Amino acid sequence: MKRNRIIAAIATAGLFFSACGGSGMGAQSGEETGGRSATADGIKDGGTLYVLTFQEGASNLDPQRVYTGAELGAYGSTYARTLTSYVPAAGKEGAGVVPDMATDLGTASEDLKTWSFTLRDGVTWEDGSDVTCGDIAYGISRTFAAEVTAGEGPMYATTYLDIAEGDSDFGSAYPGPWLATAEQQALFDAAVACDGTTITFHLKVPVADFAYTVSLLAFGPVPQAQDTADQYALKPFSNGPFKIESYEAGKEMVMVRNENWNPDSDPVRKPHVDKIIWQYGVDEAVIDERMLADSGDDQNAIVYGGIQPENLQTVFGDDSLKDRRTDGFDGFVSYTMFNNETVNCIEVRQAIWLGLDREALRTAAGGPFTGEFAKSFVAPLLATDYEAATLVDGLNEDGTPNVEAATAALDKAKTACPELHARATGEGLRFDHPDSASWQKNIAIWIDSLKAVGVNIIDNPIEPSKYYATINGDRGDLMRSGWAADWANASTVIPELFGAGGGFNYTNNEKDPNFPAFDEKVQLAKSETDRAKQASLWKELNQVIMDNAWAIPGSATKSQNLVGSNVRLAYQWMPFGWYNLGAIGLAG
Amino acid sequence: MTQPLLSVRDLHVNFGTGEGDVQAVRGVSFDIGRGETLAIVGESGSGKSVTASAIMRLNFGADVRVSGSALFEGQDILAMSEEEVRLKRGSDIAMIFQDPLTALNPFYTVGNQIAEAYAIHHHGTSKKELRDLVLDSISKVGIPEPLKRINQYPHEFSGGMRQRIVIAMALINRPKLLIADEPTTALDVTVQAQILELISAMQEEHGSAVILITHDLGVVAEVTKRVLVMYAGRLVEVASVEDVFSSPTHPYTRGLLNSVRSLDSERHSHLEPIPGTPPSLIDLPSGCPFHSRCLYAASLNGRCSTEVPELKAVGNSFSACHLPTAELLSLVKAAQ
């Protein structure tokens, strides 16, 4: 999932925090689930819920282009229904998938390459017309239109659907609905076939958890008649309990109840409020003060964007706020990739891992509230698939560098891979990172802590907007990154980040002799239909990555939130790391 | 005995500054009769302009202290209320300033400014009447094409023309006393004479008394009868214009004359400027303010540096010098 802006926010937040100086005393980060605000205690239907955010607007309202965890949950629970959805519940239960517009979780062929779903009766658009199979197919086809959706959303449609490769911008023979000729359109129509209320997907690879895939808004419907290409992002058509009355970036979005939403057709959503008003661009410091003051309409407010670091001690040091605050993982794991083709020696990779001052990096970001040292590339939120791995021998629990162990590993590298050893200790290894304020600080910590081990780092900052496009072509020896699962299954983590052809695999680990065995197991896990068996495979694979040190896990990041005193059912929705917006109600 | 038009007695003017008190004028006294012309001469910083301003109560600032008296037709200007002074200004007593460019308000036409000077003191004058008066006054000061000129702004006039306008403005109310503060200093030499002539002519016509403030002895020679020489805030010599030129009694006056003459014609082989510089008005020397520059101070056994000399009669003049009268007279003779 994409989360550029929140990462930027955390980066700035870290700056403020360290500027404020050692506030290490007092409240500490720990799991908190929101107390009374997460329950339905005293809830009454009606009222206006406010969402305060420093962001200037939605990252994107276009279902094919939303790719921000919290927003996927927020829009899916309000205006964008999909074939399947997550269980509207707190905790681990929320990670389960249930039928939504579909009558069940789909039927797969033996080879897991054909999936079909049947649409429920009574699912309608905001103008009262039926949501058809064709609307869903059309919505999905938009993903292929590089000139409109531009890879902003998840690309599973292009990687999964059985459409030949070709010379469109995404490498498919199908260029999306706007540019397609009749023959090209036929390619898509064959891959996503409609027969009355039954939609059938033909895939080129076996996918065991396709029921999760179609829960992504990118697999949601769009009525072709309403499509305004890029400007569909200003006013998407609703098929959920809320519709967008007005949206103006920099100002506000007003969501009102959709009178044409039929509750009988929707087993998932139970709306309580009449109206949801997003107030954009509110200063972060002002938001915190308003939430702490909890007066007037702010008692009916929630926040998108978290609490400013300098206020965390106030919020978590005050027990009277217990029923209004949450503190938990947001689903992200930050990590540093090795280019395993150039850094082709595990001793060097382990030496760097052991010698890195991870504690200093976390402190620079803002300390324990920003997250915990990751022990898996799978976030703890993916409870089914998460298991703390055994990390490299000698790694300090508290994140401080183990110079002794690191030096020993580097010594071994001298004989194991003299060439790389000479380069690492001589001219140095190139570190690619986005050129941001927080990374200017981080790179100094990298350079300093590894110098103590004897490894030199060459700083290579890259213009942030070009970062991934750049390392897609020209990769350094080390590259920073971050990832969260696309749905509650590590199939969107391990294969994406480390598998063959993974959409986000920049590690060149296919050059490692241990790779073929690893990837074989990845393919096995992907097509495993027994969820428990699949989970244990992911855990094993995660351990393999750690054992090979193809990347260094950074932090499993956390976020903290505070809601107004009237807010109810504001629970942390596990798949999205934020609230189930459409379900929130107000008391009194 | 007829009352003098203006009688100044023991005038002191002090300015408080960050560095200390500036004693700009220290005990100046003089009279001027109706229609009389009087010149106050001195270098810059001698207090002559401050004296002139004090007569119109034009010394401003947070820390100005004026003492003494200035009886105008028997009324003490220095003791009047602000409103009483205002009514005198421009009507009974008018002033001409040194720089006619900066003295005229750049935002208004000259006609407007002259008319205003009249209207302030003559409420209810009709526009037409005012216009005629203005046209008349500026044609009298010798400005051609008055009809066109009254609608022009000060910057559209030459320096001499501007000064004529200032004069027209000053005289439009037929003042009893005209104070001309360096009226020709900022002007071309050729224009200077014309302006002086104009002032004399106007004076004759209106019967005003004139106090001419100048550092230029040449100017003095042309228009005045009586001369007051100031140095470091005090009067050092009071004499008729003939006596000042032919037989200056005070060593300072003599030095001043010499420097002017030597500057006037280069045929003079020896320049005789007064050696030294004028004293600081903040930190005045004791005794005679001129003693540090005076050639004769040494001969008086230090009396000059301890005792302030009062004005005393020397021949037809009055001189503030410790040298015995006889000695001063013999020096005058020697110089002749």
Place this chain on the structure above:
Amino acid sequence: MTNTNEAVRYMFYFVARRTFFAVVLLFVVSVFTFWIFSALPADPAALTCGKNCRPEVIEANRVRLGYDKPFIEQYGSYMKGIFAGRTYGEDESGIHCSAPSLGYSYDRHECVSSLVAKTLPVTVSIAVGAFVLWMFFGIALGTLAALRRGKWPDHLATVFSVVGISFPSFFLGLLSVLIFVIWTNILPFPHYVGISENPMKWFTALILPWFVLALLSASTYIRLTRNGILEVMNEEFVRLGIAKGLPRKKLIVKYVLRAALTPIATIAGIDLAFLLGGAIVTESVFNLPGLGKLTIAAVVNSDLPILVATTLVSAVFIVIANAFVDIMYGFLDPRVRSK
């Protein structure tokens, strides 16, 4: 009278000349702005692409948006768009922005001109209100301070100046929100509503930003007015005015204020123009969706089309204000006219 005709003709030439120079300047500024942004390292084509972007998509977008064309051609299409409108993208998914088209923001999914049209009234509301307040308080307090030098108005003016100079607008804005909105609930949280929509809400949303901006700028104008008046008071023509026997009130208004405020009017014109370009900090603190906030959001998101447009709009304001102020000065100060 011939003289008046001449003055009118003079003014006409003066205005015509200033206008001509303003147009030339605008042209130069537009070329320069366009060039600066095209020379930035940020790749506008890459910015249109998401995280799953492929180099092919970036290249295709580059061609689609015309960023592959030489600078002159890009500038030409941009200028043409201002007068004739422009379509971004070629196929059916292309978006048409009618004239005056200032570009298309793929981040906001809107024509930049409509974004400017939405945000400008907000900024104008803020700027004009604040301007009126600060000019009033600045000149009134500055005049009082000069005339009652060393007395309480002078001290009050000093306090104002210290506050205005030493407190950043961010701090002052936040403080006023805390005091009037969050702690005492005297005012609702600023939430901009158009004046035609609801004048009362418009007013309550803007009153705090007006006062904060006014407080900040008034301090400058208090100082300028006070110093200007004190300086003019020393002018010879003021002395002559007194020597003429002008009553004090008339002297202050006709002589002193006229001369002291003329240069201030020109500074005020430029200040207002700068403010019309967007009060970035104030708009952010008070959450007002004006041009400043649009700009700062565009900076954060590297949204080049918006940045080019807001820079141009600000430049236009400043150039126009400069020309206007010059022409005004010509009317106010007869000495300028004839030069």
